[in-house]
Amino acid sequence: EPEVTQTPSHQVTQMGQEVILRCVPISNHLYFYWYRQILGQKVEFLVSFYNNEISEKSEIFDDQFSVERPDGSNFTLKIRSTKLEDSAMYFCASKSSGGNTGELFFGEGSRLTVL
């Protein structure tokens, strides 16, 4: 069964460092998302991406964050200068088609620890 894959599974970094989290969505999917889950808290929307551009972004997704799809298969989330509060599990998700009714398929997450 096709699945969303994410790397790394866990990254530890120093505050102020740049981090890139990578995702390979399901191959025929067109819509891509990043969510995050701070330990013990709810899953929060960061950004959605379609047709090589950001569709929507939440207030969490500030100028420190960026996304891109560099090669048609990978979908990356970059945090330019990490803060302690960026420590969280980051989930990538993809969806096959537009509209409101389809479900999102999630990867297993990348745990980011900022020291």
Added chain:
Amino acid sequence: AQSVAQPEDQVNVAEGNPLTVKCTYSVSGNPYLFWYVQYPNRGLQFLLKYITGDNLVKGSYGFEAEFNKSQTSFHLKKPSALVSDSALYFCAVRDRLYGGSQGNLIFGKGTKLSVKP
């Protein structure tokens, strides 16, 4: 604004007993509702969804959910719980503020289900 509430942080059930994980929602317009499960150290897995039609929706692993418009609820149920059902369960509603047309979701805070032998 769209929102989802899961009033229970944890639900404890004995194996073989029925289980219910509660979810209530607040939306403008027709609700599109989802349940996801998160096993330890894993991602979110889709269980089932309500878009339209029958109020009782059947999903993966024997789970079902009942949409109740008058009570604005979408409780997750299973007739006979298994120890392997122990996980974190998230209710979600389609987000009409952030990219609703792109399928974005708003999640509840999650309910930990613990099934004891």
